[in-house]
Amino acid sequence: MPVSWTLLIVLAMAAAGFVIGRSRVLAAAGGDSRKLHSRTSYYGWNIALFTAVPALFLIAIWLFAQPGVDRWVLAAVSLALAVAGLGLSLSRTAPDFRARNAVETFVRGLLILCSSIAILTTAGIVLSMLFETGNFFSQYPWQDFFFGTTWSPRFGGGSELGILPLVWGTLYISVIALAVSIPIGLFAAIYMSEYASHRLRSIAKPLIEILAGIPTIVYGLFALITVGPLLRDYFAQPLGLGSSGSSVMTAGLVMGIMLIPFVSSLSDDIINAVPQSLRDGAYGLGSTRSETVRKVVLPAALPGIVGAILLAASRAIGETMIVVMGAGAAARMGLNPFEAMTTITVKIVSQLTGDTDFAAPETLVAFALGLTLFVVTLGLNIVALYVVRKYREQYE
Template sequence: MPASWTLLIVLALAGAGYFVTRARVIAQAGGDVRRLHSRPSYHGWNAALLTALPALFLIAIWRFVQPAANVTPVAILALVLAAAGLGLALMRSAPGFRARNAVEATVKGLLILCSSIAILTTAGIVFSMLFETGQFFRQYPWHDFFFGTTWSPRFGGGSQLGILPLLWGTLYISLIALAVSVPIGLFAAIYMSEYATPRLRGVAKPMIEVLAGIPTIVYGLFALITVGPMLRDWFAQPLGLGSSGSSVMTAGLVMGIMLIPFVSSLSDDIINAVPQSLRDGALGLGSTQSETVRKVVLPAALPGIVGAVLLAASRAIGETMIVVLGAGAAARMDLNPFEAMTTITVKIVSQLTGDNDFAAPETLVAFALGLTLFVITLGLNIVALYVVRKYREQYE
């Protein structure tokens, strides 16, 4: 029996259980719902949940463990569980049954399960990277990885897998991107929330947020075709800083444009959430509007603004397509922003692409690079938490 048929039958039984149980308790109460402990709809939902949830969990677990196996035995067992749940719900249906408590407990359990899935997924990602990273460091010296200044993977032996050139390119491009996105995004948020008229705000904010919906590959093509040649012809070649259209500056500028909506939209929402009473109090004491924004509104909105900047930084560190097309794939350490460089994420993709030996250090290095990115992002979160706590001690 196909799994889709089983799902349809289980859902049909759950729907039938809802209406049958609801009608049953109303009949048991003699048509007077005031005699029921819980509303009839709760009795119906209790039956639907008892019918559907065990069967659906069984099907989901089986498809996860054995996706290609025969599903007929599981389908039969799922239908048996659904029928048993429906029968149990009908047996328990009575005017005095606390159906609302049962439904709320079930929903609470589902919410806990959903939150646990997110936590367990994060733990699974971390442990998988730790395991593969351990495999890598058994084959390649850790000090050469963390302190090496040359990135030259060669399948078959003789690789130099120093992370410093990749880390430098990642931080350099991200710094330029944040230098573009944070001031522009923050000033745009301040203008839209404090100075713009409602009509202008209704037009400007959606237009800014359109940038967030553009695919990163389009930004990459924009960097490759337009921004890179423009920076090369207008700045790099006249100043004698390079002749390549692929550069750190190209990727950083385009990535900064992409990150503007992340900063502006979140900052705008946070600034608008500042109580109006704080503004009124500052204006009533004689502050100008600009002084109110600088000394009252922005300090009160600092935790949210820090979160927006952190989100933008994490997004910049994890970007790949813009870097591939805008900055190139050269692993080097250089202060010249018009030279081609690359990032950790680009090399993760390149090391896992193709028909390579998965047990080779040249492939396993991708997991060490991924774990390094995870630690960097965790460090950003810790720094942001410290800033927020320090702010709260000063202003609360």
């Protein structure tokens, strides 16, 4: 039996249980709903939830753990569980049954389960990376990985897998991107929230947010075709700094443009959330609009603004396509912003694509790179949290 049929049958049983439960409890109360402990809809939902949710949960777990199982066996077990839930919930349906308490407890359990999925998923990702990273370090010295300055993977032996050139390229490109996006995005947010008219704001904000909906491959093409040649012809070559359109500056500028709506839109919402009473108090004390923005609004909105900047930084560190098409794939360390460099994410993709031996250190190194990226992002979160808490104490 197809799984879709099983799902439809389970949902139909739940719907029928909802109707039967309401009718049955009303009949038991003589048609007077005032004699019931809970509203009639709670009795119906109690039956529907106990009929559908366990069966649907079983189907999801079974398909995930045993995707090749006989579908007739899965259908039989699921329908049997649904029938059992329907019968049990119907047997408890009576005017004095605390249906509302049962439904709310059931729903609270579902909410806890959904909340746990994100935590368990994060734990699973970290544990999988730790396990594979351990396999990598059992084949390659950790000193050479963390302190090596050469990245030269060669399948078959003789690889040099130093991460420092990749870390340098990641940070260099991210710093340029943030140097572009943070001032522009923050100033745009301040203008739209504190100075712009309602009509201008209603037009400007959606136009800025369009940037967030553009696929990164389009930004990559923009970097490759337009920005790269422009920087090469008008800056790099005249200054004698390079002759390639793929460079750190190309990727950083385009990535900064991509990040503007993340900083601008989030900061705008956060600044608008500052209570108007704070502004009115500042105006009443004789502050100008600019003084109110600098000394009252921005300090009050700082925790949220730091969060917006942190989101932009995480996007910059994890971006891949713009780096591939704008900065190239050369793993090197240098200060020239018009040279081609690469990032950790690009090398993770390159090491895991194509015909690869997943037992070789040249492939397992991708998991070590991913774990390093995770630690760097976690460090950014910790630093931002410390800054926000310290400033909030001073402000309060």
